[in-house]
Amino acid sequence: MEVLKIATAGSVDDGKSTLIGRLLYDTKSLTSDKIEAIERVSKKNGLDYLDFSLATDGLVAEREQGITIDVAHIYFSTPKKSYIIADTPGHIEYTRNMVTGASTSQTSIILIDARKGVIEQTYRHFFINNLLRVKEVIVAVNKMDLVNYSEEVFNNIVQDFEELRAKSDFKEQKLTFIPVSALWGENIAEKSSAMPWYDGQTILEHLENLKLEDFEEKSQARFSVQMVIRPKTDEFHDYRGYAGKISGGSLKVGDQVTVLPSLTTSTIKEIHFFNDFFEEAPAGSSVTIKLADDINVSRGDMLVKSYEVPKETKILNATVCWMDNRTLVPGTKYVLQHNTNGVLAKVDKVEGQIDTDFGTADDANALKLNDIGSVKLKLSKSIFVDSYQENRSNGRFILIDTQTNTTAGVGFIK
């Protein structure tokens, strides 16, 4: 079955958890014991309706404070598709979680409170979706019940959002605006009778109609070697296969390939998965590849088609989203993890924090937790990269703090 991954973003009290709970309830994905638990807790909290946000808030602290702290993954399915929602918190201080959630998703739902309209955090949510090149964005204008289901309120929000979009450089992104009331289940799975002026799809209808092939990246094939498989058994005595996941485009038996960084060339002799062999494997496949020649290939190396060799560089200019408490400042060193390859990187310059309002960058020379900025990095060894726009997997990296080992930031190569 097709799997569609969705990230959700909204500010505090926009009703994001309620919307997700509603999607689960309306698709009959909540089981009776979960509905009973929601009834029990709703009643205990003195509510006379079912608080669907209880279906998602997982940690004790979240239930106490009624907020979402960490990315939660929620699963539901219809006869047509399986859905995975990365429910990400809207607090400004938790932006790193939003980037995390959106990074694995094909589509996003941005929530807006109809009473508040487009606010500063909406800019940020939209900006992150742009930065990550999320192709399909649903803007759900929630709490329409609290603005008398007003078409004018909705249209004003759409207009404000369109002004924001005009500043974005990612023109292929598709925006869909849907007026909803998550609390009362209006335009979530079922059409609202209170908003006859809206003739578009409900959120669920829209999701159901999205085609997965439209999300496939049509770029150049990149194959990062995860490990070398050498069984050393009698049966497979001289076997040497390269295990990894293909990204960007497909690879075929007979393709002439170049091994990076050594630049040696060979031909793909076999593509196999378990005990089966294939002529061709598309992007997204985890396979094992054998080459015609006995050359030196190890973890961190990359195989590409010989006429599609990416750019070699020791200097990277990237947009970096900072996720660590320790501020990013020039002069510090990090491990830069690019696919399966790790190199040392020194921060050469922080060239300003990007205004998530798509305005001009300021001249900040450091990035704090949750800041997004332009950074120039010098690398200890050259790597072979694409820009993130050209090739998602080969155009991104993470920065790992060498002292704490934490993932401190994520970068998008320009």
Add this chain to the structure above:
Amino acid sequence: MSSILNQNTLESEAIYIFREVVAQFENPVLLFSGGKDSITLVRLAQKAFYPARIPFPLMHIDTGHNFPETIEFRDRLVKDLGLDLIVRKVQDDIDNGISIEEKGKYSSRNSLQTNTLLNAIDEFKFDACIGGARRDEEKARAKERIFSIRNDFGEWDEKNQRPEVFDMLNGRIDIGQNVRVFPISNWTELDVWNYIDSEKIEIPSIYFAHDREIFERDGLIWTASEYVYKEDHETTETKRVRFRTVGDITCTAAVASNADTVQKIIQEIRDSAISERGARIDDKRSEAAMETRKQQGYF
């Protein structure tokens, strides 16, 4: 030779994770309970490293309160695939005074597994423990990373987890820390069953409908066994049941079922109104039962 590979997204993701574990860690282990999720992991590991053998051992934390069918199955699987199996017993820790047996009506060794697991990790210096937990099972598990860091005490710091962006897995840890790895994080119960079906994976017989001596308590079906505490007024009867999860016999309730094939089980789950862990007595202890256990190092 087939022409174009058409791989299941979830399978591709799981295999990628397995390979990252072996590439990034020195001493991984697969935590094997004998349940369908860990059996699925074994199949995925086989595929990930083929034609090499699975490059890590399996470890079973044995509460001593097992379904005999599960143990028979475990031993056969290990023998057939030529795997290494480590067994560490909760009973040994009780005998040595490290763990204290719970008493009374709801007593179970489920929580005692944590001690035994942490001691075994220490004993073998495992730096990565691969497990079959899935995010759809329970709401604390929904917050898990694929690489989830544990400190020296096995504790999970749920509010301070590393961001996991795209498919990039950062397995760098300090000495003393270890990582729990969940390759089938994004699978649902139904995904696992569909995979068992399409791959024709063998699973222990207790997953299929069978006649069993049971008694009912708190609306759940308990197995009549020497290990399960039963009050005098609780009477047993024989019923057609199956198990949806396989854990310690004292905390795994059965469901009434006639599903005796994988296909019928899939249909039953589709129609089912009760969640998988709805029959887990250990989760019923409180709203935050799983989160509390996880913080303490439970798997």
